[in-house]
Amino acid sequence: MNLNKPTAHEIVDMVGNGKVTAVEVTESCLSRIDEVEPVIRSFIRVDREGALSMAGDIDRRIAAGENPGILAGVPIALKDILSVEGKEITCGSKILQGYTAPYDATVVRKLREAGAVFLGQTNMDEFAMGSSTENSGYWPTGNPWDPTRVPGGSSGGSAAVVAADEAITSLGSDTGGSIRQPAALCGVAGMKPTYGRVSRYGLIAYASSLDQIGPFGKDIEDIALMLEAISGYDPLDSTSAPVEVPRFRDSLVDDIAGMKIGVPRECFVEGMEEGVEEMFRAGLEVFRSLGAEIIEIELPRIPYSVACYYILSTAEASSNLARYDGVQYGVRNREEKSLLSMYESTRKDGFGEEVKRRILLGTYVLSAGYYDAYYAKSLKVRRLIKDDFDRAFSVCDSVVMPTSPCTAFKLGSRMADPLQMYLSDIFTIGVNLAGLPAISINCGFDREDLPVGLQIIAPPFAEGKILRAAYTFERNTEFHKRKPEL
Amino acid sequence: MTTKHRHETNLIFSKKKLYETVIGLEVHVQLKSRTKIFCGCAAGSGGEPNTRVCPICLGFPGVLPVLNRKVLELAVRAGLALNCEVSEFSKFDRKNYFYPDLPKAYQISQFDLPLNGPGYLDLRLEGKTRRIGITRAHLEEDAGKLVHFENDGFSGVDYNRTGVPLLEIVSDPDLRSPREASGYLKAIRSIMRYIDVSDCDMEKGSFRCDANISLRPVGSEKLGVKVEIKNMNSFKGVERAIAYEVERQREALESGEEIIQETRLYNADSQKTFSMRSKEEAHDYRYFPDPDLTPIVLEREWIEGIRSSLPELPDPRGDRFQEQYGLPEYDAGVLTAERQLADYFEAAAALTTKYKTLSNWIMVELLGKLNEADLEIKDSPVSPIQMAGLISLIEKGAISGKIGKQVFAEMFKTGKEAEVVVEEKGLLQISDTGELDRIVEEVISNNPGPVDDYRGGKKQALGFLVGQIMKATRGKANPGLVNQLLRDKLYNP
Numbered sequence: 001m002n003l004n005k006p007t008a009h010e011i012v013d014m015v016g017n018g019k020v021t022a023v024e025v026t027e028s029c030l031s032r033i034d035e036v037e038p039v040i041r042s043f044i045r046v047d048r049e050g051a052l053s054m055a056g057d058i059d060r061r062i063a064a065g066e067n068p069g070i071l072a073g074v075p076i077a078l079k080d081i082l083s084v085e086g087k088e089i090t091c092g093s094k095i096l097q098g099y100t101a102p103y104d105a106t107v108v109r110k111l112r113e114a115g116a117v118f119l120g121q122t123n124m125d126e127f128a129m130g131s132s133t134e135n136s137g138y139w140p141t142g143n144p145w146d147p148t149r150v151p152g153g154s155s156g157g158s159a160a161v162v163a164a165d166e167a168i169t170s171l172g173s174d175t176g177g178s179i180r181q182p183a184a185l186c187g188v189a190g191m192k193p194t195y196g197r198v199s200r201y202g203l204i205a206y207a208s209s210l211d212q213i214g215p216f217g218k219d220i221e222d223i224a225l226m227l228e229a230i231s232g233y234d235p236l237d238s239t240s241a242p243v244e245v246p247r248f249r250d251s252l253v254d255d256i257a258g259m260k261i262g263v264p265r266e267c268f269v270e271g272m273e274e275g276v277e278e279m280f281r282a283g284l285e286v287f288r289s290l291g292a293e294i295i296e297i298e299l300p301r302i303p304y305s306v307a308c309y310y311i312l313s314t315a316e317a318s319s320n321l322a323r324y325d326g327v328q329y330g331v332r333n334r335e336e337k338s339l340l341s342m343y344e345s346t347r348k349d350g351f352g353e354e355v356k357r358r359i360l361l362g363t364y365v366l367s368a369g370y371y372d373a374y375y376a377k378s379l380k381v382r383r384l385i386k387d388d389f390d391r392a393f394s395v396c397d398s399v400v401m402p403t404s405p406c407t408a409f410k411l412g413s414r415m416a417d418p419l420q421m422y423l424s425d426i427f428t429i430g431v432n433l434a435g436l437p438a439i440s441i442n443c444g445f446d447r448e449d450l451p452v453g454l455q456i457i458a459p460p461f462a463e464g465k466i467l468r469a470a471y472t473f474e475r476n477t478e479f480h481k482r483k484p485e486l
Numbered sequence: 487m488t489t490k491h492r493h494e495t496n497l498i499f500s501k502k503k504l505y506e507t508v509i510g511l512e513v514h515v516q517l518k519s520r521t522k523i524f525c526g527c528a529a530g531s532g533g534e535p536n537t538r539v540c541p542i543c544l545g546f547p548g549v550l551p552v553l554n555r556k557v558l559e560l561a562v563r564a565g566l567a568l569n570c571e572v573s574e575f576s577k578f579d580r581k582n583y584f585y586p587d588l589p590k591a592y593q594i595s596q597f598d599l600p601l602n603g604p605g606y607l608d609l610r611l612e613g614k615t616r617r618i619g620i621t622r623a624h625l626e627e628d629a630g631k632l633v634h635f636e637n638d639g640f641s642g643v644d645y646n647r648t649g650v651p652l653l654e655i656v657s658d659p660d661l662r663s664p665r666e667a668s669g670y671l672k673a674i675r676s677i678m679r680y681i682d683v684s685d686c687d688m689e690k691g692s693f694r695c696d697a698n699i700s701l702r703p704v705g706s707e708k709l710g711v712k713v714e715i716k717n718m719n720s721f722k723g724v725e726r727a728i729a730y731e732v733e734r735q736r737e738a739l740e741s742g743e744e745i746i747q748e749t750r751l752y753n754a755d756s757q758k759t760f761s762m763r764s765k766e767e768a769h770d771y772r773y774f775p776d777p778d779l780t781p782i783v784l785e786r787e788w789i790e791g792i793r794s795s796l797p798e799l800p801d802p803r804g805d806r807f808q809e810q811y812g813l814p815e816y817d818a819g820v821l822t823a824e825r826q827l828a829d830y831f832e833a834a835a836a837l838t839t840k841y842k843t844l845s846n847w848i849m850v851e852l853l854g855k856l857n858e859a860d861l862e863i864k865d866s867p868v869s870p871i872q873m874a875g876l877i878s879l880i881e882k883g884a885i886s887g888k889i890g891k892q893v894f895a896e897m898f899k900t901g902k903e904a905e906v907v908v909e910e911k912g913l914l915q916i917s918d919t920g921e922l923d924r925i926v927e928e929v930i931s932n933n934p935g936p937v938d939d940y941r942g943g944k945k946q947a948l949g950f951l952v953g954q955i956m957k958a959t960r961g962k963a964n965p966g967l968v969n970q971l972l973r974d975k976l977y978n979p
Contacts, residue, residue, distance in 0.1 A: 083548040091547065103541050105548060204547040209777035237550050238780050316777055319580050322591030323545050327643070343584055366582075366772035375774060 003028035004165045008074045008222040011168055015073035022055035022073030026117050029075040033166045036486050042141045042160040044080050046120040054117040069115030071229055077167035079158045080121035081128060083202035084108050091204045092124040094137040095350030096330040105202020107213050107230045114229040119167050122157025126352045128178055128206040130154050131421055135354040140411050143186060144484040145450055149408035152182030159186035162216045164486055169217050169226055173203055175210045176309050177428025180440035183216055184403035184453020187442045190216045191223050194460045195435035196241035199234030205320040207313035210432040219480055220471040224248035243461055251464035254475045257291030262396030264299040272405040275446025280402045283443035283454045290472055295396050299388045304381050305430040306422055311365050311378040318362030386434040393459045398469055401427045403440040403453030437463045441470050442479040505701040507732050508709060509661035513674055515653045515684045516692035517560040523627050523651035524551030531690050535644035543649035545589035550778050557651040560683040561625050564653050565602030566793045567681045568620050576601045577781040581771045586643050587630035597773040600624035611669040618670055619658030628652050664728040668721045671695060676800050680825040688720055697728055701735045711745040715759055717752045727752035731759050803828055811841035820849055826863045833870035838877050855898045867901045876904035889913050889961050913962060922963060926971045929954045940976055
């Protein structure tokens with residue numbers, strides 16, 4: 001039996017009732033990793049020994065009659081941005097090579113407690129800056145649907161491992177679309193929870209006011225399950241919300257009759273690929289046929305979201321990434337004789353081009369004399385974008401948009417034009433600026449047989465509404481069942 | 487040309503031009519919380535390098551700060567004691583710069599919305615009171631310390647101090663002399679210690695100060711170019727550094743030079759200041775709101791609760807001491823400078839009415855002994871009750887003041903009651919006329935010379951005879967009685 005194929009909730013059932021062991025499931029995933037990694041290259045590190053030892057523990061606990069947790073025996077891949085005690089964690093960057101994390105991120109601790117098995121760290125754009133995983137400090141990752149194409153980014157590795165059945169589920173992080181866009185490009189489900197829903201403690205910061213951890217899954221039930229496992233107020237994160245975590249699986253109801261779904265006029269932008277628009281409109285028809293009411297809405301400030309995002313996120317990043325200075329951990333250029341030259345050469349060699357570009361941008365917008373024109377103004381625009389969504393949610397239950405204006409593009413085809421790459425985040429960025437929850441689900445395939453993503457957005461802490469709409473869509477379509485041939 | 491104009495022209499070229507000194511101080515007070523400002527590590531100073539650190543204060547990838555509630559309370563307490571407007575809404579910002587002692591390469595501080603807004607301190611100095619404005623008093627985290635191993639040619643970093651909570655108290659440019667500056671510092675220190683928010687130990691670095699100094703022509707409203715002085719490690723150092731800097735600027739101005747806006751370091755050995763960096767080399771700190779910390783939102787009621795828990799502060803308490811106990815201003819000032827000393831006085835004063843005597847005993851004997859033994863008032867071996875007991879023995883005439891000193895020394899050494907010491911050492915004053923009669927007569931007959939002198943009009947001879955009697959009684963004789971008996975017997979032999 002290919003135990004790497006089932007969903008997480010199926011694995012939990014099978015391991016729980018003794019049909020299979022966690023070790024067997026883990027071995028299945030590990031052999032799938034051996035099989036496809038030479039082509040996909042989505043793991044930076046595979047922790048074979050650690051995974052089998054965690055799986056062995058789960059099996060022993062089950063044998064001893066203990067409650068092993070809601071994710072018992074589920075092999076999970078973690079983006080290389082989450083701190084795991086005793087493991088090398090590099091955030092996809094050369095500058096952190098050799099750094100061993102001395103503590104567990106809160107989500108990592110919660111997954112341990114839920115009985116998950118950690119397979120290793122997945123590839124990503126360096127410090128989560130990018131939309132294709134090509135900015136990795138290691139190597140590019142292939143899209144399982146066509147390994148000559150990108151898996152999206154920045155959590156490209158975490159999306160690809162789920163699409164390729166190397167891991168049952170995975171965690172990524174989303175600052176401007178870094179979970180949803182790769183989920184769309186890899187044909188899996190990926191969710192960014194409400195800002196504050198999941199603790200950021202142990203998530204290596206890119207832009208603290210926008211970053212949020214979230215799951216990838218083969219189906220919506222897995223997303224709900226993972227969300228239950230990782231959500232909740234954390235005293236170690238001042239920005240985590242002291243709100244109760246519902247049992248998200250209760251939202252998995254196949255019924256959206258009467259749900260009001262808003263579709264922003266602004267989402268039919270120039271430059272959206274034909275195949276994307278086609279499948280997105282088809283997806284809207286699916287919702288309509290299931291009894292939802294499709295309403296045209298306006299999000300007039302959405303066009304400003306890209307500019308606003310690239311000011312705020314880079315400003316925060318320029319400060320967040322200042323600690324990689326060669327003093328305490330990671331790489332240091334030791335030949336340098338002065339403090340200043342040590343800083344300069346360590347950061348020059350340690351960071352990649354895109355990271356340096358964003359640090360420069362962020363440093364500039366915070367500089368004396370420019371702060372008001374850029375940073376302060378962007379904070380105001382951010383507020384207006386949030387107002388746009390608030391207004392929309394006064395007339396609809398959720399907002400639906402395409403996740404990305406394009407499907408998976410060829411490796412290397414867009415690296416020369418960073419601005420074009422930034423614009424491909426147009427549908428996802430506003431959600432981060434407004435702190436909203438959103439999911440990307442597979443709504444079909446374009447003419448090249450590449451998956452297209454549909455995004456469902458809800459008001460803060462209304463993840464349940466998203467799950468219900470996504471689940472209903474999934475129950476009434478077959479797209480999520482298609483697997484890439486590898 | 488008008489007269490006025492000519493007058494101005496004269497002034498510009500006059501070497502006798504008078505300048506006014508303008509000083510503003512930035513004081514860093516280490517708040518006395520058990521743990522650091524944003525993590526659970528022990529605060530405080532000292533210890534083996536890097537033994538009080540964790541991933542959070544070391545700024546490891548992925549960590550987040552969480553504000554220590556106790557620190558917030560101490561900071562509000564300090565703000566209220568400095569008459570500041572405590573803000574119901576304030577926030578933390580990041581101050582960005584690279585230095586190895588700053589693990590995140592930014593310091594979490596407060597920029598445009600500080601916790602404590604404008605306040606003031608009424609500075610009493612040399613009999614005058616001047617109100618010194620306080621611009622703000624905000625929270626921030628301390629940095630680590632560089633340790634240089636000169637023989638090995640490398641430097642290390644000790645992060646124990648990283649994340650220790652600091653309150654930065656910024657004064658208005660209201661101070662006018664080095665004396666005022668150090669007076670202001672001492673007053674701040676006294677208040678902070680009074681309200682128990684800091685130890686304010688300058689030597690241990692829990693009380694630090696930078697000064698901004700400029701000169702301007704007397705009568706001018708416009709501030710001159712300021713120079714910041716760092717690295718002053720004692721009250722004397724502050725006075726000397728400022729005095730040096732004022733002189734340096736005056737000489738520069740008088741010889742027609744322009745003052746350059748810069749930061750200068752004070753060297754305590756040479757007692758001079760040296761340029762560290764100019765305005766052009768100054769950092770652009772790129773302050774922006776720290777997205778990892780939510781704004782500090784305080785309820786008025788909570789703030790008022792803290793205000794009502796504040797003790798009486800040193801100056802009002804000193805005023806009360808003068809009024810209630812009839813003490814001279816000097817005594818009241820000394821006794822109220824430290825809260826525990828004032829408490830000591832008041833505990834003893836509840837048991838005696840001889841307040842001035844009590845004040846003398848505390849200021850001279852007790853403080854002297856404590857100083858000798860390097861003890862603080864809270865560790866005094868003589869309790870306020872025991873001190874009052876000693877004073878009552880003296881008042882009753884059971885022992886003389888002189889014997890009292892001997893008794894006090896024994897009390898300080900052993901912690902015994904005054905009565906017990908007097909009893910054990912047999913120091914009870916001889917007020918028995920019969921016994922004294924005998925001794926007086928003996929002294930008179932053994933010292934015919936001085937007796938004759940006295941009778942011949944040399945009144946000073948009496949002192950010698952009294953001394954002889956005290957010697958014979960080992961100081962236990964009641965001095966009043968001795969004098970009386972002696973005079974009687976010398977006139978009526």
